[in-house]
Structure formats: C-alpha cells, structure tokens
Amino acid sequence: MDTTGTTFTARVYRVVAMIPYGKVTTFGAIARALGSPKSARMVGFALASIPGHLDLPAHRVLNRYGFLSGGWHFGHPDIMKAELEDEGVVVSGDYIVDLGVYFWDPGMDPEVDALREAHY
DNA sequence: AGTTTGACAGTAT
DNA sequence: GATACTGCCAAAC
Numbered sequence: 718m719d720t721t722g723t724t725f726t727a728r729v730y731r732v733v734a735m736i737p738y739g740k741v742t743t744f745g746a747i748a749r750a751l752g753s754p755k756s757a758r759m760v761g762f763a764l765a766s767i768p769g770h771l772d773l774p775a776h777r778v779l780n781r782y783g784f785l786s787g788g789w790h791f792g793h794p795d796i797m798k799a800e801l802e803d804e805g806v807v808v809s810g811d812y813i814v815d816l817g818v819y820f821w822d823p824g825m826d827p828e829v830d831a832l833r834e835a836h837y
Numbered sequence: 838a839g840t841t842t843g844a845c846a847g848t849a850t
Numbered sequence: 851g852a853t854a855c856t857g858c859c860a861a862a863c
Contacts, residue, residue: 725859744845748858754847756858761844766861780845787844 726763740821750823776800785812
C-alpha cells in the first residue's frame with residue numbers, strides 16, 4: 718500500500734494509529750479531519766481493509782452514536798468491547814460508548830491537522 | 838474495464 | 851421529530 722499518504726485509506730490508517738490510549742473516535746470525525754466529511758463510509762471500508770500486520774487500534778473507531786459498528790469484524794462485538802474496557806473505556810451492555818466522555822477529535826490533533834493541510 | 842458494495846453521516850422531505 | 855435519500859472513494863467481483 719501507499720505509505721506516503723496519497724490514498725484516502727493510507728491517511729485513515731495514519732489517523733487511526735494516532736488515537737490516544739483510552740480514547741475513541743468516530744468515522745465522521747476522521748473523515749472530517751481528512752477534509753472529506755461525506756467520506757465517512759470510506760473510513761470504515763479502509764479499516765475493513767487493514768492488512769493486519771499493522772497494529773492499528775481499530776476497536777477505538779465507533780460510529781456516530783458510539784456504537785461498536787465493526788464488532789463482528791473482530792469475530793464478535795464482545796472482543797472489541799473487552800479491548801475498550803481494558804483501556805478504561807466504559808462500554809454498555811448494548812455495546813455503546815459514551816462519546817461525551819471518551820470522544821477524541823482527530824481535528825484537534827496538530828499532527829492530524831497538518832496532514833489535512835497537506836492534502837490541500 | 839465496468840459494476841457493485843461497503844465498520845457511515847449529513848441533509849432533505 | 852422521524853424516515854428516506856444522496857454523497858463519497860476505494861477495493862473486490
């Protein structure tokens with residue numbers, strides 16, 4: 718793949734890798750940080766295409782409502798839930814995370830913001 | 838080489 | 851206020 722960050726997925730990987738321990742973010746936030754708010758779908762698709770050898774904390778990426786959207790991509794939602802709880806993130810029985818507490822906006826990260834400006 | 842689908846989100850009715 | 855439609859880019863078929 719392109720490690721220079723030319724493709725959308727490459728940039729997504731980079732942003733996901735920056736998610737702080739114990740924090741979570743959303744597809745829309747990442748897409749918006751990259752300058753394409755409408756491309757939220759691509760973010761999810763990019764994560765679905767993660768090679769695997771890349772140690773990306775994909776379990777920290779949730780949908781807009783804090784729901785573990787990609788739970789079944791880990792084999793079972795409970796796996797993702799366990800990963801998050803292990804980081805101190807409280808996950809409800811319905812696999813929902815309180816974004817008001819654990820949400821991390823990529824747009825507020827200087828490194829991510831620099832990446833966005835590089836795109837323009 | 839063209840078509841279809843995919844971890845979503847925002848707007849439009 | 852809730853439901854439906856569109857937009858977006860890349861990868862798999």
